[in-house]
Amino acid sequence: MAAALPVCYHGCISRKECEDLLGKKNKDGAYLIRDSETIQGAMCLCVYKQKTVYTYRLLQTHTGHYTLLTAGGLEETYFKSLDDLIRHYKRKNQGLVMHLRHSVKRKTAMLIQPRSVPGPEAPRRAPMPPPEEDHDYENAPDSSEYVEVLPP
Numbered sequence: 001m002a003a004a005l006p007v008c009y010h011g012c013i014s015r016k017e018c019e020d021l022l023g024k025k026n027k028d029g030a031y032l033i034r035d036s037e038t039i040q041g042a043m044c045l046c047v048y049k050q051k052t053v054y055t056y057r058l059l060q061t062h063t064g065h066y067t068l069l070t071a072g073g074l075e076e077t078y079f080k081s082l083d084d085l086i087r088h089y090k091r092k093n094q095g096l097v098m099h100l101r102h103s104v105k106r107k108t109a110m111l112i113q114p115r116s117v118p119g120p121e122a123p124r125r126a127p128m129p130p131p132e133e134d135h136d137y138e139n140a141p142d143s144s145e146y147v148e149v150l151p152p
Contacts, residue, residue, distance in 0.1 A: 008103040022048040029101025049098040
């Protein structure tokens with residue numbers, strides 16, 4: 001079953017688009033969540049303070065819980081949902097440069113889809129063409145396409 005994402009989740013937007021959105025809000029404590037551009041499957045919690053955007057890596061565990069990547073030696077806190085994480089970091093002095101105050105909302109609804117089933121926004125992959133011939137490697141005919149690899 002799909003779960004609704006928080007309205008501050010913007011999906012696959014660039015760092016630049018994120019900075020522009022937060023800059024337009026121009027309020028300390030403005031925040032949004034976006035997909036990471038560098039780590040597949042990770043997200044970023046981006047917080048605006050004094051014309052600077054601070055980015056925190058947000059990871060989801062194999063059990064579905066969320067955590068912010070912390071500096072070495074600090075204990076990680078796990079949350080059942082992104083909404084729980086956001087509620088926690090709206091409180092002052094929780095380790096962010098600024099507590100979360102002003103959500104930058106996306107314009108359209110999004111759903112979290114189970115990873116085994118691609119969502120409607122996921123690109124569809126073209127089916128793989130069938131192999132020209134289905135040989136097993138041990139009984140392949142002599143051909144320049146196959147290289148014999150045997151120990152010396």
